[in-house]
Amino acid sequence: MPTPPTHPFTFTRKQSASNKTPRQINRNLVFNLIRTRQPISRADLARVSGLQRSTISLIVEDLIRERWILEGSMGRLPRGRRPTFLELNHQRAVIALDIHPSQTTVAVTDLGGRIVAQNIVVLPADPSKAITPIIAAIRKLIAAHADKSFDGIGISLPGRTDPLLQKLIFAPNLNWPVLSIKSRIQRATGLRVEMDNVANACALSEVWFGESDGLHDLVVVNVSEGIGTGIFSNGTLLRGANGMAGEFGHVEMEANGPACGCGSRGCWETLASNRAGLRYYEEISGAHAPASFAALIKMAQADNRDAIKALEKMAHFLGRGLRMIVSALAPSEIVIVGDVTSAWYMFGPKVEAQLKQNSLSKAPKLRPAYEGNTARLRSAVALVMNVSHI
Numbered sequence: 001m002p003t004p005p006t007h008p009f010t011f012t013r014k015q016s017a018s019n020k021t022p023r024q025i026n027r028n029l030v031f032n033l034i035r036t037r038q039p040i041s042r043a044d045l046a047r048v049s050g051l052q053r054s055t056i057s058l059i060v061e062d063l064i065r066e067r068w069i070l071e072g073s074m075g076r077l078p079r080g081r082r083p084t085f086l087e088l089n090h091q092r093a094v095i096a097l098d099i100h101p102s103q104t105t106v107a108v109t110d111l112g113g114r115i116v117a118q119n120i121v122v123l124p125a126d127p128s129k130a131i132t133p134i135i136a137a138i139r140k141l142i143a144a145h146a147d148k149s150f151d152g153i154g155i156s157l158p159g160r161t162d163p164l165l166q167k168l169i170f171a172p173n174l175n176w177p178v179l180s181i182k183s184r185i186q187r188a189t190g191l192r193v194e195m196d197n198v199a200n201a202c203a204l205s206e207v208w209f210g211e212s213d214g215l216h217d218l219v220v221v222n223v224s225e226g227i228g229t230g231i232f233s234n235g236t237l238l239r240g241a242n243g244m245a246g247e248f249g250h251v252e253m254e255a256n257g258p259a260c261g262c263g264s265r266g267c268w269e270t271l272a273s274n275r276a277g278l279r280y281y282e283e284i285s286g287a288h289a290p291a292s293f294a295a296l297i298k299m300a301q302a303d304n305r306d307a308i309k310a311l312e313k314m315a316h317f318l319g320r321g322l323r324m325i326v327s328a329l330a331p332s333e334i335v336i337v338g339d340v341t342s343a344w345y346m347f348g349p350k351v352e353a354q355l356k357q358n359s360l361s362k363a364p365k366l367r368p369a370y371e372g373n374t375a376r377l378r379s380a381v382a383l384v385m386n387v388s389h390i
Contacts, residue, residue, distance in 0.1 A: 026051060030059045031068065032209065035112040039072055039085030060086065067092065068111065088112050093148040095138055095191070096380035097155040098198070099181075101225055105377060106137040108145050111385065113209055113371070113378040117141060131181055135188045142189065153185060154380030155195035156202075158226060194383040198222050199246065200237055201379035202337045202369065203230030208382040216332035219325055220369075221248075222376070223318065223338035226261070227269035231329065248325055249273075253317070268324075271317035274339065280310035297343050311340075315347040319354020326355065326364060333365045337375045341368035 029049055034040055037048070042060055046053045063069045072087045088111050096115075098105040107118035121137045123130045142150060182193045196204075203220040206212040212232075220230040227249030231238040238245050249269035250262045257266025258279070270276060274293035281296055282289045285306035290296050299307035322334060334355075340347065348368065356363045369375035 026055065027059055027062070028208070030056065031063065034063075034069055034086050035088055035209070038087040040087075041083035041085055043083055045086075091148055093145065093150050094381045094384045095141065095150060095153040095189075096377045097134070097138075097153065098376040098380065099155060099157055101158070104134050104137075106134065106141060107377050108141050108148070109377065109381050111151075111381075113205075113381050115374060115377060117145065118377070131184055134181070135185060138185065138189060150191055152192040152194060152384040153189065154201070154383035155181065155185075155193065156198040156376050156380045156383075157195055158198055158224065158228065192384070194386075196383055197228060197230065197246075198224075198376055198379065199228035199230035199337070200239070201230070201383050202335070202375055203232040203237060204386055205375065205379035205382035206335055206369070207232060208386060209378065212333060212335070217329065218333045218335065219246075219329060219331045219364075220335045220337055221318075221322070221325070223272065223336060223340050224274055226275075227273050227321070229325065231331075233329075233331075248321065248328075251321075251324060253321065268317070268321040272314055272321055276317070277310055277314040277340075280313045281307060284309050284313075293339050294342075297339060300346065301343060308346075311343070311347050312350055314340075315350040316354055319351040319357075322351070322355045322366070323357070326361065330361050331364050333367070335367055335369050337369045341375075344368045 026049075030045060030051070033045055033048055037044070040048075042053065042056050045051070045060070046056045049056070051059075060069070064071065067089050069086050070089050072085045090110050092111050093116065094109050094111070096105075096107045096109050098107075102123055104121045104123065105118055106121060108116040110116060119137050119141065121133050124133065138153070182195055185191075186193045199220050199222040202222060203218060206218060206220060212218050217234075218232040220232075222228045222230070229246040229248045231246050240246070250260065250264065250267045252264055252266050253268050253271055254266030258270040258276075259265055260267040260270045277293060277296055278289040281287075287306075290299060296307055296310065300311050318340075325331070325334065336344070336348075336351075348366075352363075352366050355366060371378050
């Protein structure tokens with residue numbers, strides 16, 4: 001897995017210390033420095049962040065009082081006062097759910113987004129019975145980690161939710177009653193539940209955990225059974241009317257293309273999603289596709305030529321679709337989330353080559369999510385922590 005950048009926020013000294021900068025930004029800056037560099041002293045926080053020591057002291061005391069961080073061991077210096085190191089409070093945790101049409105991953109994560117434990121729940125064929133095993137898996141993980149204090153449950157959904165009513169309003173790839181999942185899990189666990197579209201959650205996670213600086217426009221493209229996009233612009237998520245902003249996956253690219261779950265044909269996700277990659281393999285090889293997209297990736301990494309050709313075709317259409325995002329939004333950065341990132345070294349250059357063709361403006365920075373295949377789970381953590389207002 002690629003190593004995250006050493007500076008989780010790329011604020012300049014002036015931007016960090018400015019009276020016009022919201023206090024929230026400084027708190028997030030300090031929290032993320034502790035998360036990525038723990039154990040770390042107050043003096044080192046001031047040096048790395050560019051904030052005044054008095055500001056660091058106030059923020060640190062707030063974070064300790066609210067139990068986000070703890071004081072740990074003491075350091076040794078040749079002379080002078082021994083510094084006290086700071087670290088995250090690992091007793092606090094979040095339950096993260098990553099929902100797919102046929103299975104759901106349930107995980108325990110700490111405040112830094114590190115996965116402590118996880119289970120995959122294969123959903124029953126009867127859609128009406130899908131939520132019951134998910135609740136059972138959540139209860140089992142909570143019981144197995146009784147020493148932890150859970151702040152809430154974050155759910156990443158492959159669909160659009162109404163941000164005010166918290167209802168799923170568009171999810172063409174789901175066929176089970178996910179509408180009631182929030183209320184049912186809250187009643188069953190007594191924990192607060194936050195849910196959002198997975199691409200929105202991943203965009204929030206990129207900023208929350210410091211992989212993007214929060215100052216520039218960012219688009220996250222989640223490549224899975226379908227394709228979803230999350231847009232972070234002017235310091236906030238762009239949701240649009242009824243939370244429907246960013247449905248680039250359902251923009252028609254081929255008039256006579258494959259049928260899409262939304263009712264149209266030739267949508268971007270029918271050409272560049274995981275399902276498309278598996279379909280291309282069958283078309284190219286004449287054989288049945290492997291059981292999962294992850295298996296197709298492994299075949300390509302093992303130099304299976306048909307698998308490589310299938311994923312190259314998928315990469316071609318993924319890059320073509322990214323061009324419409326650049327033309328419409330001109331973001332500074334595009335981040336790709338999904339299983340395809342595990343073979344980004346093979347197919348990323350082909351995506352980028354397509355992206356740069358016929359571009360009306362300078363191509364944005366294109367990269368895979370730093371946390372790779374765990375991005376969707378960590379994004380669920382960001383949903384809970386963002387509401388908690390660190």
